[in-house]
Amino acid sequence: MIRINQFVAKSTGVSRRNADELVETGRVKVNGVKAKIGQSIESGDQVTLDGKRLAQKEVTTIIFNKPVGYVCSRKKQGDDPTIYELLPQEYDHLNPVGRLDKDSSGLMILSNDGDLVYSLSHPSTGKWKQYYIETDSELSDAQIKKLDAGVNLEDGISKLKTSPKENGYIVEMQEGRNRQIRRTVEAIGAKVTKLQRLSIGEIELNNLPEGKWQKIAEASVK
Helix, strand or coil: CEEHHHHHHHHHCCCHHHHHHHHHCCCEEECCEECCCCCEECCCCCEEECCEECCCCCCCEEEEEECCCCECCCCCECCECEHHHCCCHHHCCCEEECCCCCCCEEEEEEECCHHHHHHHHCHHHCCCEEEEEEECCCCCHHHHHHHHHCEEECCEEECCEEEEECCEEEEEECCCCCCHHHHHHHHCCCCEEEEEEEEECCEECCCCCCCCEEECCHHHHC
């Protein structure tokens, strides 16, 4: 016996918060009757969403080392290939946790666990993300201090915790706005020439080869 929001979440891949919204708007029914928030589902109950019967799916989560040149979309954008072309068809339904732009590479987490996707990607959870970047010119101490202190972008202040690393820099951040690192570095007078994500929360890329994936246990990402 489980709560209605958990049942809907596991059947559709949305978070339990979104599942509650579906119940509140009357789109979910249990045995033909509109479901209620907090309602328990027992074995044999028929749960429907917009008239279509729901069945719980196996939770699947993978990590993937995205190569440069691929977009994080199920549909092609022009001639650009998508990451799903590199993954088995059985993973087509998995949703990415935080996208990487075409010119970036590195760690991606894909899952059909809506709660997991929310907890790893929503700013309110404060998950740290780590990246390795290279720039077209060496950053001065003053530029690094600006990144640490925060740079004013059109969509708000952007702070990047930055430290030198071999031929580039390690950047850590808790946000994930569109092309945020690239735009922030450009704002201090430099340009990112390489960007690779190394970790999200406790999950690290480690030695996973580029273009390859690995299935991971649900407990290891929470």
